[in-house]
Structures are given as C-alpha cells and as structure tokens.
Amino acid sequence: MKRRRFLRWSMGSLLLGSAGLVEARAWVPDFSAIRLDVTGLDAAQWALITSVQEHLFPSEPHAPGAKDVNAAQWLQWVLSDPSVEDTERQFFRQGAEALARLSQKEHHKVFLSLNTGEKEDLLRKYEAEAGGHAWLRELLNYIMEALLTDPVYGGNPGQVGWQWLKHRPGYKRPPADKRYFLL
Amino acid sequence: MSQDYDVCVIGSGAGGSPVALTLARAGYSVLVLERGPWLHTDDFYKDELACCLRDVYKPDRRDEPHIIELEDDDGGWIAQSTANSRWNFWNGNCVGGASNFMSGFFHRLKPVDFRLLSEFGPIEGANVADWPITYEDLEPYYTRVETEVGVSGRVVSHPHAEPRSTPDFPYPPLQEHPVASMLDKAGKELGYHPFPTARAILSRPAPGRNSCAYNGGYCGSTGCSTAAKGSARVALLEKAVKTGRCEVRPHALVKHILTDARGKITGVEYIDRSGQLKQVDARIYVVACQAIETAKLLLRSTGPKFPRGLANSSGLVGKNLLFAGGGAGSGRLMYSKFGKDEARKLAQTGFFINRALQDWYVIEDKSFGPRQKGGTIDFVHVHPSPVLRAQRQLESNGRLNWGKPLKRILEAQFRDGVSLKIEAFCDWLPVDDSFVSLDKSRKDKWGMPVARVRTGYHVRNLQVGWYLAAKGAEMLKAIGADEVISFASGAPPTNLLAGTCRFGHDPDTSVLDIHCRAHELDNLYVTDGSFMPTGGSVPYTWTIYANAFRVADHLVERLGGSRRENL
Numbered sequence: 001m002k003r004r005r006f007l008r009w010s011m012g013s014l015l016l017g018s019a020g021l022v023e024a025r026a027w028v029p030d031f032s033a034i035r036l037d038v039t040g041l042d043a044a045q046w047a048l049i050t051s052v053q054e055h056l057f058p059s060e061p062h063a064p065g066a067k068d069v070n071a072a073q074w075l076q077w078v079l080s081d082p083s084v085e086d087t088e089r090q091f092f093r094q095g096a097e098a099l100a101r102l103s104q105k106e107h108h109k110v111f112l113s114l115n116t117g118e119k120e121d122l123l124r125k126y127e128a129e130a131g132g133h134a135w136l137r138e139l140l141n142y143i144m145e146a147l148l149t150d151p152v153y154g155g156n157p158g159q160v161g162w163q164w165l166k167h168r169p170g171y172k173r174p175p176a177d178k179r180y181f182l183l
Numbered sequence: 184m185s186q187d188y189d190v191c192v193i194g195s196g197a198g199g200s201p202v203a204l205t206l207a208r209a210g211y212s213v214l215v216l217e218r219g220p221w222l223h224t225d226d227f228y229k230d231e232l233a234c235c236l237r238d239v240y241k242p243d244r245r246d247e248p249h250i251i252e253l254e255d256d257d258g259g260w261i262a263q264s265t266a267n268s269r270w271n272f273w274n275g276n277c278v279g280g281a282s283n284f285m286s287g288f289f290h291r292l293k294p295v296d297f298r299l300l301s302e303f304g305p306i307e308g309a310n311v312a313d314w315p316i317t318y319e320d321l322e323p324y325y326t327r328v329e330t331e332v333g334v335s336g337r338v339v340s341h342p343h344a345e346p347r348s349t350p351d352f353p354y355p356p357l358q359e360h361p362v363a364s365m366l367d368k369a370g371k372e373l374g375y376h377p378f379p380t381a382r383a384i385l386s387r388p389a390p391g392r393n394s395c396a397y398n399g400g401y402c403g404s405t406g407c408s409t410a411a412k413g414s415a416r417v418a419l420l421e422k423a424v425k426t427g428r429c430e431v432r433p434h435a436l437v438k439h440i441l442t443d444a445r446g447k448i449t450g451v452e453y454i455d456r457s458g459q460l461k462q463v464d465a466r467i468y469v470v471a472c473q474a475i476e477t478a479k480l481l482l483r484s485t486g487p488k489f490p491r492g493l494a495n496s497s498g499l500v501g502k503n504l505l506f507a508g509g510g511a512g513s514g515r516l517m518y519s520k521f522g523k524d525e526a527r528k529l530a531q532t533g534f535f536i537n538r539a540l541q542d543w544y545v546i547e548d549k550s551f552g553p554r555q556k557g558g559t560i561d562f563v564h565v566h567p568s569p570v571l572r573a574q575r576q577l578e579s580n581g582r583l584n585w586g587k588p589l590k591r592i593l594e595a596q597f598r599d600g601v602s603l604k605i606e607a608f609c610d611w612l613p614v615d616d617s618f619v620s621l622d623k624s625r626k627d628k629w630g631m632p633v634a635r636v637r638t639g640y641h642v643r644n645l646q647v648g649w650y651l652a653a654k655g656a657e658m659l660k661a662i663g664a665d666e667v668i669s670f671a672s673g674a675p676p677t678n679l680l681a682g683t684c685r686f687g688h689d690p691d692t693s694v695l696d697i698h699c700r701a702h703e704l705d706n707l708y709v710t711d712g713s714f715m716p717t718g719g720s721v722p723y724t725w726t727i728y729a730n731a732f733r734v735a736d737h738l739v740e741r742l743g744g745s746r747r748e749n750l
Contacts, residue, residue, distance in 0.1 A: 056585040063590050085245070120586070127583055140577050140585060148569040149232055165597035167569045168533070170229025170398040172408040180233035183226055 031073035031154055039079040040089025045096040046072060049139070051112045052099070055119045056136070057143045064160045066143050074146035074155045075139075095135030099126055152176055188214040188430075189742060191451060191465035193437050193480070196280020197727045198471030198711030200415035204331075204422055205735030207429035210746030214463060215420070215429065216453055218436040219276035224417060227283070227406025231568045234404045240284065241273035246628040249273075249475070252637040254616070260637065264625070272636060272677045274473060278433055279416025281473065281678065282724060286403035287383035287412055288561055288606075289334050290721035291325050291729075293345045293544060294318040295556070299610070299717050303555055309612040309641050310503055312716040315688050315697045322348055324729035329353050332413035332728055333389055336381030336537075343544035344378075354386045357395055360534040361525070362516070362603065362662065366562055369661035370540070377658075380537040380561055383413035383724070392417055397533040400564035415728075435461075438631065440468060440493055440707070442486030448706060454629060467738060471711040471731070474504060478619040478683040478713065479634045494684070494701035494709075499694050501620055503613035504636070505682035505718040508644030509558060510652025512605035512669030513565065514659035519599070529601050536603070538562045540658070543651060544720065557647055558609035558720030560655040565602035572596065603664060605655030607671075609648055609720045612641040619683055640673040648672070681712030681723050698737045699730070710734050 036043060050072040059065030066072070079089050099122075103111040106122055114122065126132035146155035148162065152174055156162060162169060174180075189211035192199040203213045219240075233239045248266040255261050265271060275281035295302050297314040305311060326348055328334065335354035338347070356379050363379075370377035384402065385394045393409040402412060410417040423429035434456035441449045441462075450464035470477050478501035482492035492500055518526035543557035565572065576592050577584055584592055596602070611617070616639025621632040648671030656669035687693030690702035699714045701707040710731040712723045719726065739745060 057589070058586060060587070060590070063594075083243075123585075133583065136583055136585070137577060140583065140589075141574055144570050144573040144577070145232075145236065148573055149236075150230060153232060162569070165569065165573075165593060166530075167567070167597060170401040170405070170567065171396040172228050174228035174230040174233070178226060178228060178230075180230060180237055180239045183220075183222065183233065183239055 034076045034080055039076050041093050048096050048111050053143055056140055063164050069146040069155050069161055071143045071146040075142045102126055150174055186464045186466050188212045188465040190467045192469045194471035195278045197282045197415050197724050198731050200419035201728055201731035202469050202710055202735045203429050204419045207423040207426040209739045211742060213429040215431045216435040216437055217278050217433050221278040221433040224410045227408050229401050229405055231570050235568055240275055240277055242276055248633055250622050250635040254639055274678050278431055279414045282415040283406045284404050285724055288722055289381040289383050289725045290559055291345050292719040292726055296719040309614055314716060321729050324732045327732050328728045332383055332418045333385045334381050334383055335386040337379045339378040341376035341378050343541045357386045358534040360536050361528050362536045363538050365662040366538045369658055375540055375542050377538045377540050380539040385411040399532040400566050440484040444487045446488035467706050469708045469710055473711050474680040474683045474713045475619050475634050477709055477711055482621050494694055494703055496703055497691055501683050502618045503682045503685055504617045504619055506611045506675035507679035508609040508611040508648055510607040510648035510671035512652045512656045514664030514667035515600040515602050516664050517600040520663055532564050536562050556610055558651050560651050561606045563604050565604050605652055607648055607651035607655055611718055612643055614639055614641050638675045645671045645673055681715040681718050684709045684713035685716040686714040699734045708734060
C-alpha cells in the first residue's frame, strides 16, 4: 500500500485506474512535483547538498556530472517515498547541518560560497569526522543511482550515464507502467 | 473423509513445482500456496532498482527480519537483525520462487556426493552423512529436468564427469563469448579440462517460451523477459495450471500446519491477501519454502502431539543448515592487449562464457593433504548491474573516491576491459553451529516468531575454497587477465540454501525418510533443498528439481498411479 501511495505522488495528477495506466506508459519523469517539505530537509539544506553533489561529481565537457543526471532531484524523490523511514531523512538532514557548522567553524562562511579548493579541504576534513564518511558515502551512492539507473525513473536522462561509460542496458528495459513500485 | 485437494503444496519454487506438475498430469487435484504475488514474464525487466537496489521481490526486512548469528573473535556469537543491515536472507517471494532469479548454472551432483562419509571418512567437527539414495537413483530425474525445465549445453568428457543416460543435452549450447575459447586453450596448455557449463536457459524456443535474448551476466538476480530461463514458474507451474487440475493461490502465507491429538494433519491455516485466516485440507501435504522458511514453518507448527514442532521429535528440524562453501576471484582483460577486432568482440558481453573446471572435484594433491572432496570452478562475467559496479569503486583503502579522480576510475572500470569472475563451489560441511531456530522474543508483522540463523562454518570450507579459487586465478592469468585476485570467505551466500530437514534411514538421525516423507507423519513431505544431508559442490537448483520429480513419482504411485487413462 505504501508503494501505491508513492505511485500516486510520483505520477503527479494522473489517477489510478485503467485509463491512468495507459497514460502511464507514456509517462515521463517529472521531478517538478516534488514537495521539499516531505523530504525532511529545507531549501537551504538542499542547496548545500546540491553543491556538495556537484563537487563530488563535477560536470565535464565529455562526462556528465551530478547536475546533468538530476542527482539532487533523485535524492529528493527517494526521500519523498512514504515507505522510507524518518531516520533516513534525519540522517541526511543532520549530516547537512553538521557540514554547515563545520564550514562556519573553519571558514566563517556558508559552504556554497567556498571556492573549489576550500570545498575539497573541508569535505576531506568532514570525511574524517564521525558520521561524515557515512554521509558522503551515501550521497555518492545515490549519485551513482541517478547516473546509471534506467532513465524511466528520472535519472540518467537520455541515457547520458550509460553512454558515457559505454554500458549496454539489458533486455527488456522497464516501461513506465512496470516501474518497481507498480509491481 | 473428503478433502479439498489431493495434494497441497506449500511454496511454488523449484521444490514445489515438479510435484504440482507431475501430480496434476497424473490426474490429481493440486493446490499450490505461495506467499508472494504471481508475477508473469511481462512483469520482469532488467531493472536494477527492482532486482538489486530496492529488493522488490523480497519481503520488507523491517516487517520480517531474520536474526543472524555471526561468530566473533572469541568463539562467541553476535546476533544482529537483518532489518537494517546489508544481509538479506529472503529469496524470490513470488510464484516460481527464487528460481525466477537464478543464474541457471546447472551442474549435477556426482556419484561421490551421495557417499561422502564412506568415501572420505568422518571429518572432525562436521556431521557428514551418506545419502540414503545413490546417483543412479537420481540420474533419470536429472535427465527429466533437462527436457522439462530445458537445459542447454554440450557434453564434453573430463576426468570427473558424471555418468549420464543420454548422449547430450536436449538444447544445444548458448552462444559463447570469446573468453570461452581462450579458457579452452589455456586449460589445454595447463593440462586442465575446461568444459561447457550447462545452463537452464533455452537456446531455441520451446512451447510458450522464447529463446535467450543474450543479456550476458544479467540473468542472476533478475527475472527473464523471454521465458528462456527455466524458472519453476514458466517451465513447470504454467504447464501444471494448463491441465486444469492445479490451482496456484498467490498471496497465501501459511501460518500453521494443523494437527489433532492423534497427530494427524487436519489442514493448513494461511493468511490471505486481505489478512484473513483461511483453512484448506488435502490428502498429502508437501512443504517446499526453501530451507530456512521450511524449517521455520515446521518448528512453529506445534500441536498436541508435536510440542517441539512438526516432524521434530529428533530435534533435527533446522539443524545442519547448508549454504555453499567456496571461493571467488576476479581479473580484467584489458582491450589494449588485443587488436581492434578482437577487442570489439571482447566488449560484446551479451554472450556467455559458460566454462567450468571440475579437475579438482576430488583433490588428490599430497601438498594439500590426504585425498578429499574438492569442488567446481565456474568462469563468468562480472554482473553487469552498473550502479552496483560503480558503487564498488567509491572507496580505496578506507578513503572515499570523488571528483574527477572517481570519474577516471569509473571510465577505466567500465570502458577499458572486460571484467571476469571466478566462482568456486565446495561443500558447506554440515556443522552443529549452522542451524535455524525460532527467535524467542522477536515477532514478524504477522505475530509469528522470526527465524534465528546461526551461520557457523567448518574451516575445511575455507581451505578448499582457497585452493579452488587459486586454480581459477591461474586460468585467468593464463588468458592474459590483469589485476587477478582470488580468495575464500566463510560468509554464507544467502541465495544458496539447503539442509535443515536431512533425509536418511534412521528416524533418530534424520527428519525425512528416503521418499522425503517425515518419519513421524504419514502424509507430510518436504521437497525443497532441505532434504540434503550434504550439499555437494555445485549450485543446488538442478538437484532440487530432480529430487522433487523423484518424490512426485513416488506420490503418484502412493495415490494409486496415474489416473489419466480414466479422465
């Protein structure tokens, strides 16, 4: 049941039912329906996470980065799932708060205003802290999901991640109406 | 007294489906109860989120955890719940069970596996026992599986090849990746005997099933989109349903097998999709829920005459749990070592390597010790799931990789070569410290006790695992692979389960008789991998299928023979 509720959310205004499922086949991921208040983090915390993601996985002319694969929206989508436990949302929120504090302590500045070298030093320092390593690892795990899962879920747009790494998807790929939470 | 069905089968996987098909064909009414949903071929996709990252085909571990006991450094046991851990002891909760998600590497047991005790003698600290049947008893059923389930391959003689009653497989071998012939050549030079691994995958269509779509290593963990893989669902159960005499009831979780004061089974009680308790009865009951769940069901099915659980007067239900022992290894063939054309062919990983070595199925190597049981080495592609492959590159020596350096690592891993894997299988010796029991306090969301699984292993598993993995590594080096490593581990592979209800002649030392009938209940059978007293050194599925067909033939005979002529 939890997954069904999730479906209703992630399909935006589409209603369930046979007509809804026909439309679902043509469904394209629409992250604009995400409501930040259900992710457990506020806009400032998401701005910080987005900035960290872009540092952890930067865009390059020949290789997609976090922002090219919708990494921030991906994580927001994951945390919007009603079946995800609140402890998971807390984990990301508390990690963001701790990093924000560390930035103020070390540089008297918010993380977003640091230059690339400062960000690198700060994140390495954060990695050495209790909890910092696990938090960064989780961010990286979800960036890999956004980069390399089937585009039907909203990451890896236009197969940009697969093409970069020359990955061939298996047969068959999931259509929109057979995404995992619809099974 | 009239019963609802002739036979009630609990569990619809590799152990239950051969019984359902055989009995339905013989004219008997069969009910199959399956706790999971009935997913069809159209529901299976190569979807890494579904199979591997969100575990869609398994119950939510927060609702239904296992308590796992791992040995600590001082010989004690640390218990941890799987609710929020990386461990998952569930496999394929849907019609067809875990067979939907197998890789389908099919090896038969060998004659020596049926008489480990008499062949090699006792091993200190292990409960090794001979089987009450021989390879010759099971051989016709291995052969039947080749046609019923659909096994493709090519018979090649080698020193430890088991005898077989037909000259070759009913389906020709699948298309092979260039590494196959490289391994053949290397093996010849080293004096080893690589042979084609048979697969439960169709190389040409069969009624209702298409042939393989060639996704390479994607088979394991994902359901098949063409029905080429010989899952119990497409290969057996769908045929059983077509007879009109087999009903499959999904979303039916059996809570108890009910018994009366005289010790007779009066029915089974199950929870349906809406949470309601339902009852059904039959002349014969067949339990096939996979080793851990079967033990759990029997142990919780107490009754006036069975205070310790059903079929458990000996106290052996849940004991001698088997995983699969062994080692593993990997290496990479770098494209830069090959010409452009060759490199292009190597990069086409859709085809299968399908090579194995059994030169050390019995190890006669004085430098290793006295003559003893060894095992099987399979050569496979690294599973292509890209997220999991990428996530393995996120850390080096405890430090996280990120930024442009991480991106260069990913490019090298994915684009510069083909990653190969060694999977070495040896016996997981039955030991006192590998068993299933009911947790005394933790309950699942249904209010039933959760399983507590102790995962102790015999050091011999590790020794043989290291030995075999090193031989595999030697082969990888011989074909020019770089970054070759090999190792063994005592960690239990949670998808390879057997034991917990071993069969034998003596009711004091076994749970089931030679027909896999409970010694102490006339109409209760167990047909999943639970019956195995020792596991052999190959994946279990083919043996589970074969034995379930053997028991099914016994059941037809017991019920009065085939009724087909009279239908």
